[in-house]
Amino acid sequence: MIADYSSQPTGPQPTGPQPTGRFISRWAYVSLGLVGLMSLALLSVPFWQRLLLTESLSVSEGDSVELPTIALPLTRWGALRVEAMASLPWGQSATYEIQIRDRTGQVIGSAVKDAWAETGQWAEEGESGTWDETDVAAGLDLRSKQAETLTLAIAVLDHTNTAGLDLNKPIRFTVQVYSGAIDDRYLWAGLIGTLCTTLLAFGAVPTSGRRAISKTMRRAHEVTERGDLKGGDRLLRLTVQVKAPPHAPSVFTLSLTIHNADGESIFSDRVSLATKYSKHEGKTTGAGVRYTGFFMLASPGSYGFSAAIAPEDPILKTTLTVYEDAHTLIPVPVRSLS
Amino acid sequence: MLIKFLTLSTAAIALLTLWMAYTQQSAFVLRQENQDQHWSRSNIRTSGSYVGGRWQYSSRETYAGFRGGGPGTGK
Numbered sequence: 001m002i003a004d005y006s007s008q009p010t011g012p013q014p015t016g017p018q019p020t021g022r023f024i025s026r027w028a029y030v031s032l033g034l035v036g037l038m039s040l041a042l043l044s045v046p047f048w049q050r051l052l053l054t055e056s057l058s059v060s061e062g063d064s065v066e067l068p069t070i071a072l073p074l075t076r077w078g079a080l081r082v083e084a085m086a087s088l089p090w091g092q093s094a095t096y097e098i099q100i101r102d103r104t105g106q107v108i109g110s111a112v113k114d115a116w117a118e119t120g121q122w123a124e125e126g127e128s129g130t131w132d133e134t135d136v137a138a139g140l141d142l143r144s145k146q147a148e149t150l151t152l153a154i155a156v157l158d159h160t161n162t163a164g165l166d167l168n169k170p171i172r173f174t175v176q177v178y179s180g181a182i183d184d185r186y187l188w189a190g191l192i193g194t195l196c197t198t199l200l201a202f203g204a205v206p207t208s209g210r211r212a213i214s215k216t217m218r219r220a221h222e223v224t225e226r227g228d229l230k231g232g233d234r235l236l237r238l239t240v241q242v243k244a245p246p247h248a249p250s251v252f253t254l255s256l257t258i259h260n261a262d263g264e265s266i267f268s269d270r271v272s273l274a275t276k277y278s279k280h281e282g283k284t285t286g287a288g289v290r291y292t293g294f295f296m297l298a299s300p301g302s303y304g305f306s307a308a309i310a311p312e313d314p315i316l317k318t319t320l321t322v323y324e325d326a327h328t329l330i331p332v333p334v335r336s337l338s
Numbered sequence: 339m340l341i342k343f344l345t346l347s348t349a350a351i352a353l354l355t356l357w358m359a360y361t362q363q364s365a366f367v368l369r370q371e372n373q374d375q376h377w378s379r380s381n382i383r384t385s386g387s388y389v390g391g392r393w394q395y396s397s398r399e400t401y402a403g404f405r406g407g408g409p410g411t412g413k
Contacts, residue, residue, distance in 0.1 A: 194352050
């Protein structure tokens with residue numbers, strides 16, 4: 001075996017702990033899973049729906065035309081959906097009715113639609129064109145508390161042109177009847193609602209936990225504070241935030257020390273932090289650095305935390321915060337201290 | 339705690355809207371007087387109501403476009 005002596009690293013290598021996912025917030029991901037469930041519920045809507053009949057019919061004002069008889073069984077899920085579409089020429093309006101008749105021909109429900117189709121010209125700032133707008137479709141979802149045999153009918157109550165003159169021409173309708181129709185409007189509302197609460201839940205994870213220490217020092221490069229912590233199987237999140245004026249250097253060095261109750265140092269580290277500059281309208285308005293570290297403490301007690309930032313000259317304020325019982329969104333490296 | 343509360347809210351919204359959608363609570367229920375949950379589709383409105391189990395048309399004159407049964411009747 002030939003040893004390879006080329007480019008061997010010298011000195012101790014900074015090896016941090018491996019990232020662990022044991023403090024990931026399961027609740028936040030359960031919430032995300034529910035958003036997925038709502039999406040699936042929306043996508044599955046067409047698979048429940050069955051087309052029972054498609055009919056084309058012509059109806060004149062004052063008249064009504066029946067569709068073939070359909071059975072409405074008693075079901076727990078979905079409804080019978082009637083979708084009617086009037087073919088109205090431009091410049092006409094009609095009031096039509098969907099009637100539901102039982103096996104004896106008795107009307108047991110009805111709903112009306114004011115349909116219209118209009119077109120015109122527009123001119124604005126030297127440009128012109130035509131516009132057209134229609135509202136001719138009607139939909140009715142039906143449910144029953146008992147099995148029914150139904151006959152649907154379309155009646156035209158009124159048919160006029162834009163001048164208000166009655167027209168005695170028949171209107172063509174296309175009617176489609178589906179079973180198993182699901183009301184997707186609630187599902188859209190549910191998707192938006194669950195998405196909002198899930199975004200809030202995800203947003204709450206980086207500030208989760210019990211705040212043990214929060215100390216801000218103005219015009220100081222060092223913050224030291226002591227706090228009581230429970231330790232054990234709890235994640236500790238330590239953040240150091242530094243605000244500096246716009247002319248701050250591009251790199252700061254943070255010296256971090258944690259002491260136990262006896263004042264002995266149980267952790268000490270120096271990290272280089274790249275400065276982030278905030279800009280407004282192309283001008284640098286401020287600068288800052290941020291550090292987040294994760295720890296676990298073996299035993300409960302009073303712990304001292306000290307953060308010192310260098311160079312110390314241009315610092316406006318330094319904030320040290322420690323949260324216990326914190327959670328994360330992604331696996332993070334955690335240092336166990338004892 | 340806050341995350342737990344938000345997740346429980348998500349679950350409540352999901353369950354409620356799934357139930358409302360799949361059981362079609364917004365549909366028109368045949369032979370039922372109370373139609374409070376009916377949420378009409380595409381600007382349609384029911385033209386009557388159940389009185390004593392029978393469908394009673396609301397007055398035809400209330401229709402916006404109605405002109406009284408044709409030209410010349412003078413209503």
